[in-house]
Amino acid sequence: MSVARACTFSELEQDSPLRVELEGVPICIVKDSAGEVHAIGDTCTHGNIxxxxxxxxDDTVECWAHGSRFSLRTGAPLNLPAYEPVPxxxxxIDxxxxxxxxxxxxxx
Known part of the structure; x- marks a missing residue:
C-alpha cells in the first residue's frame, strides 16, 4: 500500500474540485456541501476531460464538456453520454x- 499525501484539508474549498496527480494517476478531490472529502478518477469516461x-x-461532479454527472461516492455515471464509472x-484525513x-x- 502506498498512501500518499494528496493535499491539505485546508486547501480544499467546498464544492470546488482539486486535481492532483499521485504516482501518475490523475485524481479529482472534492469537499462536498456536507464537508465530506471524496476522491475519484479525474478523467471523464465519455471523453478525455x-x-x-x-x-x-451535493455529492456529484459534472463534466463541463458534455454534462455527464458522476457520483462522488460510487463513481457511477448518473446520466448519458457517460456510461462507465470512474474509480x-x-x-x-490525518x-x-x-x-x-x-x-x-x-x-x-
Whole structure:
C-alpha cells in the first residue's frame, strides 16, 4: 500500500474540485456541501476531460464538456453520454493532511 499525501484539508474549498496527480494517476478531490472529502478518477469516461474542471453539486461532479454527472461516492455515471464509472479512492484525513492510495480503489 502506498498512501500518499494528496493535499491539505485546508486547501480544499467546498464544492470546488482539486486535481492532483499521485504516482501518475490523475485524481479529482472534492469537499462536498456536507464537508465530506471524496476522491475519484479525474478523467471523464465519455471523453478525455478533467472532472476537476467541472461543477460540483451535493455529492456529484459534472463534466463541463458534455454534462455527464458522476457520483462522488460510487463513481457511477448518473446520466448519458457517460456510461462507465470512474474509480473511487479511499480518503484518510490525518490532521490537516488528505491521504490517498492511488493504487487501491474502493469496493462499491
Amino acid at each position: 478533467s472532472l476537476s474542471e467541472g461543477f460540483v453539486e 473511487v479512492y479511499a480518503v484518510t 490532521g490537516d493532511d488528505v491521504l490517498i492510495d492511488p493504487n487501491v480503489t474502493k469496493e462499491i
